[in-house]
Amino acid sequence: MEFTKIKDLHSKEGQIVSINAWVQEIKGQSKIKFMQLRDITGVVQCVVLEPTLFEKIDKLTSESVINISGMVKKANVKSEEITEKSIEVEVSNLEIISIADSLPILVVEKDKTIITELSKRLDYRFLDLHKRKVQAIFKVQSTIMTGFREFMIKDGSLEVVFPSLIGASSEGGTDVFKVKYFEDEAYLSQSCQLYKQMLACSMEKVFSIFTCWRAEKHNTLRHLNECRQMDFEMAFADDKIVMDLMGKVVQYIVDKVLKENKTELDLLGVSLKVPSVKYLTFSETAELLKKEGVEVGEDDLTGECEEKLGELFPDTIIFVHDWPIAGKPFYIMPKDEKANAILSKGFDAIYKGMEITSGGQRIHLPELLIERLKAKGLNPEEFKEYVDSFRYGAPPHAGWAIGVERLTMLILGIKNIREVTLFPRDRDRLTP
Numbered sequence: 001m002e003f004t005k006i007k008d009l010h011s012k013e014g015q016i017v018s019i020n021a022w023v024q025e026i027k028g029q030s031k032i033k034f035m036q037l038r039d040i041t042g043v044v045q046c047v048v049l050e051p052t053l054f055e056k057i058d059k060l061t062s063e064s065v066i067n068i069s070g071m072v073k074k075a076n077v078k079s080e081e082i083t084e085k086s087i088e089v090e091v092s093n094l095e096i097i098s099i100a101d102s103l104p105i106l107v108v109e110k111d112k113t114i115i116t117e118l119s120k121r122l123d124y125r126f127l128d129l130h131k132r133k134v135q136a137i138f139k140v141q142s143t144i145m146t147g148f149r150e151f152m153i154k155d156g157s158l159e160v161v162f163p164s165l166i167g168a169s170s171e172g173g174t175d176v177f178k179v180k181y182f183e184d185e186a187y188l189s190q191s192c193q194l195y196k197q198m199l200a201c202s203m204e205k206v207f208s209i210f211t212c213w214r215a216e217k218h219n220t221l222r223h224l225n226e227c228r229q230m231d232f233e234m235a236f237a238d239d240k241i242v243m244d245l246m247g248k249v250v251q252y253i254v255d256k257v258l259k260e261n262k263t264e265l266d267l268l269g270v271s272l273k274v275p276s277v278k279y280l281t282f283s284e285t286a287e288l289l290k291k292e293g294v295e296v297g298e299d300d301l302t303g304e305c306e307e308k309l310g311e312l313f314p315d316t317i318i319f320v321h322d323w324p325i326a327g328k329p330f331y332i333m334p335k336d337e338k339a340n341a342i343l344s345k346g347f348d349a350i351y352k353g354m355e356i357t358s359g360g361q362r363i364h365l366p367e368l369l370i371e372r373l374k375a376k377g378l379n380p381e382e383f384k385e386y387v388d389s390f391r392y393g394a395p396p397h398a399g400w401a402i403g404v405e406r407l408t409m410l411i412l413g414i415k416n417i418r419e420v421t422l423f424p425r426d427r428d429r430l431t432p
Contacts, residue, residue, distance in 0.1 A: 001016075001017075001018045001069065002018070003018050003019065003020050003067075004017040004018065004019055005019075005039060005040075005041045005042075006019065006021065006037070006038070006039050006041045006042040006043065006044045006083075006084055007041035007042045007083075007084070008041075009044060009072050009084055009087050009089070010084070010086070010087055012072045013072050013073070013074065013087060014071070014072065014073075015071070015072055016069060016070065016071055016092070017069065017070065017071075017072055017089065018067060018068070018069045019037065019039070019044075019067065019068050019069075019089070020039065020065070020066075020067050020097075021037035021038055021039045021065070021066065021067075021068070022037065022038050022039070022063050022064070022065055022066075022130065023035060023036075023037060023060050023061070023062060023063065023064045023065075023066060023100075024036040024037065024038045024043060024062065024063075024081065024107070024108060025062065025081065025108065026057060026060055026062075028048075028054075028057065031049075031051075032047065032048070032049055033047075033048040033053075033054060033057050034046070034047060034048070035048065035057070035060075035091075036079070036081055036082060037066075037068070037089075038130075038132070040135065042083035042084050043081055043082045043083045043084065043132070044082065044083075044084045044087070044088065044089060045075060045079070045082050045088045045089075046068060046070065046088065046089045046090075046091050047088055047089070047090050047091065048090075048091045048094075049090065050091070050092065053091065053093075053094050056094050056096060057094070059096065059099065060096070060099070061099060061100045061101075061102070062100060062103060062107065062108075063100040063103060063107060063127070063130060064096065064097075064098060064099050064100045065096075065097040065098040065100075066094060066095060066096055066097055067094070067095045067097060068089065068091050068093065068094050068095075069091070069092055069093040069094075070089040070090050070091040070092045070093070071089065071090045071092070072087055072088075072089055073087065073088055073089070073090055074086065074087060074088075075087055075088035081108060083263075103127065104120075104124050104127070105120060105121060105124050105127055105128065107127065107130045107131055108131075118416065118418060118419065122418065122424060122429065123431075123432070125422070125423055125432055126432060129422075132267060133267055133268060136261075136263075136264035136267045136268050137264075137268070137408070137412060137414070137419065137420055138420075138422065139261060139264050140257055140261050140264050140265075140408065140411065140412060141404065141405075141408045141420060143253075143256055143257050143260050143261055144253050144257065144404065144407060144408060144411070145209055145230070145404060146256070147252055147253035147256040147257070148207070148209070148230045148249060148253060148402075149207075149209075150252075150256075151248070151249050151252045151253070152207040152232065152249075155205070155245070156205055157205040157206060157207045157232065157234075158203050158205065158206050158207070159206075159207055159208065160196075160199055160203075160206045160207070160208050161208060162189070162192040162195045162196065162208060162210055163189065163195070164188060164189050164211065164213075165179070165181065165186045165187070165188065165189070166186065166187050166188075166189045167184075167186060167187070168187070168382050168383070169187060169190065175190070175214050175215045175216045176188065176190060176213075176214075176215055177213050177215045188213035189210075189212055189213065190212055190213065190214055191210075191212050191229070191401070192208060192210045192212070192229075192231055193231075193329075193331065193401075194331075194383075194386045196208065196231055196232075196233040196399060197233060197331070197362050197386075197389075197397060197399075198386075198389045199233065200233035200234060200235045200397040200399065201235060201364070201389065201390065201393075201394045201395060201397060204234065204235040204236070205232075205233075205234045205235070206232070206233055207230070207231060207232045207233075208230075208231045209228060209229070209230055209231070209404065210228065210229050210231050210401075211226065211227070211228055211229075212226075212227060212228075212229055213225060213226050214227075217427060218427075219426065219427055219428075221415055221416045221417060222303075222354065222406065222409075222417050223417065223426075224405065224417055224418070224421060224424055224425060224426055225425050225426050225427065226424075226425035227403055227404070227405055227406075227421075228403070228404035228405060229401040229402065229403055229404065230401065230402045230403075230404060230407075231399070231400075231401040232245070232246070232249075232399050232400055232401070233362075233397060233398070233399035234397060234398060234399060235395045235396070235397045236395050236396060236397070237361070237396065237397060237398045237399075238345060238361045238396060238398055239321060239333075239345040239346065239347055239359070239360045239361045239398055240321075241398065242359060242360075242361075242398040242399055242400055243279070243319045243321065243347055243349075243359070246317075246349060246357065246359065246400050246402070247277040247317050247319070247349075249402075250275060250317055250349075250351065250356075250402070250407075251274050251275060251277075253407070254272060254273075254274050254275060254411065255274050257272065257411060258272055258274070268412055270411075270412050270413055272411060273315045274315075275315050275316055275317050275351060276315065276316050276317070277316065277317050277319065278313055278316050278317070278318050278319070279318075279319045279321060280318060280319070280320055280321075281320070281321060281322040282320055282321070282322055282323050282324060282343075283322070285301070285305075285309070285318075285320045288312070289305055289308055289309070292308055292312070294308045297327075298324065298326070298327075299323070299324035299325075299326040299327030299328075300327050301320065301348065301350075301355070303354075306350050306353055306354050306355055307353040307354075308353075309350045309353065310350065310351075310352050310353025310354070311353065314352075315352075316351075317349055317350070317351045317356075318349070318350040318351070319347050319348075319349050320347060320348045320349075320350065321345075321346075321347035322335065322343050322344075322345075322347075323343065323344050323346040323347060323348065323360070324342065324343060324344065325341055325342060325343060325344040325346075327346075328344045328346040328358075328360065329376075330363075330369070330372045330373050330375070330376040330378060331362050331363055331369070331372070332344045332345065332346040332360045332361070332362065332363070333345040333346075333360065333361040333362060333363050333364075333396075334363075334368075334372070337365070337368065339368055339371040339372065339375070344360060345360050345361035345398075346358065346359070346360030346361075347359055347360055349400070349402075351407075351410055352410040352411075352413075353410075354406065354410055356402050356403060356406055356407055356410065357400045357401055357402045357403070358400070358401075359398065359399055359400025359401070360398060360400075361396065361397070361398040362397055362398060362399070363390075364390050364394040364395060364396055364397060365390070365394075366387050366388070366390050366391050369383075369387050369390065370387060373387075405417050405420050405421050408420040
């Protein structure tokens with residue numbers, strides 16, 4: 001017999017089905033027992049009238065794994081934990097696959113005053129992932145990544161993969177994780193930035209979902225030491241072209257989530273709209289924020305600045321462009337392609353009160369790139385291979401990267417980025 005997923009039971013009314021599932025709850029009397037069973041698609045109530053099965057049911061614990069066979073019938077169920085309320089399964093056969101030990105954390109939290117702390121939930125993340133709300137987060141995240149891939153492929157981009165081990169810091173910083181590499185020393189990559197530029201200069205449009213590591217000693221709700229980025233780079237493009245494309249990507253992703261994850265959004269209590277797009281120069285942004293009583297740095301926007309922009313322009317992606325060159329990495333093109341320029345062709349995108357990306361046009365001129373490396377206090381010799389890659393016919397190019405976890409937390413209105421990371425890595429956590 002084929003196995004049936006719980007969400008498909010409505011089409012099986014009057015039929016015998018077989019279901020593989022986890023036991024969410026058991027209730028019983030002497031002559032009848034009820035089970036709530038859960039799979040990745042939903043929760044259904046099962047009724048057991050056959051006394052020969054009672055002994056097996058009495059052995060079951062919450063989150064035990066079983067297989068049942070039975071008839072799908074109409075039901076009148078009111079429990080909030082049951083998603084398939086109009087039908088139930090009358091069980092005729094039950095097989096125990098795995099008995100769960102006593103649970104260290106609750107999977108079904110009926111008493112809303114008893115909330116398991118996040119740190120303990122993460123200690124038992126493998127069990128925390130049994131929760132329907134937690135599963136909903138990662139179903140949405142899967143849609144986000146799928147939407148990014150779909151858009152990019154339709155737009156003519158090539159998906160590529162990049163190395164995670166590198167011989168020098170990607171962005172010239174010191175916040176890198178060192179690893180032993182045979183007799184030498186290597187680093188975990190902070191970014192695929194330099195590699196995707198090389199690829200854009202040959203393959204024109206490339207994208208990747210890339211894992212990066214940053215050894216920054218922060219402990220905030222929005223940062224991790226290991227995260228995923230949706231990276232994009234395009235040849236024959238400037239900052240304006242890739243800003244426009246990034247706005248369309250995020251709109252496509254949000255629209256896809258709205259269409260494909262209605263159940264998850266409802267379960268998480270999320271109200272979502274496809275965002276509009278707005279462009280402001282850095283100077284316009286600073287002037288606007290100062291009128292609102294928010295101080296702006298000479299070449300950066302604080303978290304308070306980003307939050308205020310989110311308040312002023314809800315459901316909007318705000319592209320802050322013409323960014324001061326001092327606040328951007330060495331590879332961002334100066335305005336007018338002059339080494340002594342004050343402004344750059346770099347930008348940040350702010351969505352729902354938080355930066356979701358930094359991007360811009362890159363420097364494709366080797367001598368200008370060397371000047372910018374020196375201006376940032378970096379040794380051009382350490383970037384020789386990178387610089388030399390632009391000596392053999394490099395076109396202008398531009399790109400950006402969107403944090404997967406950060407976009408997930410903003411779309412779902414979740415405050416702590418660890419909630420939307422399957423197995424977070426920060427200063428205090430390296431397990432499970």
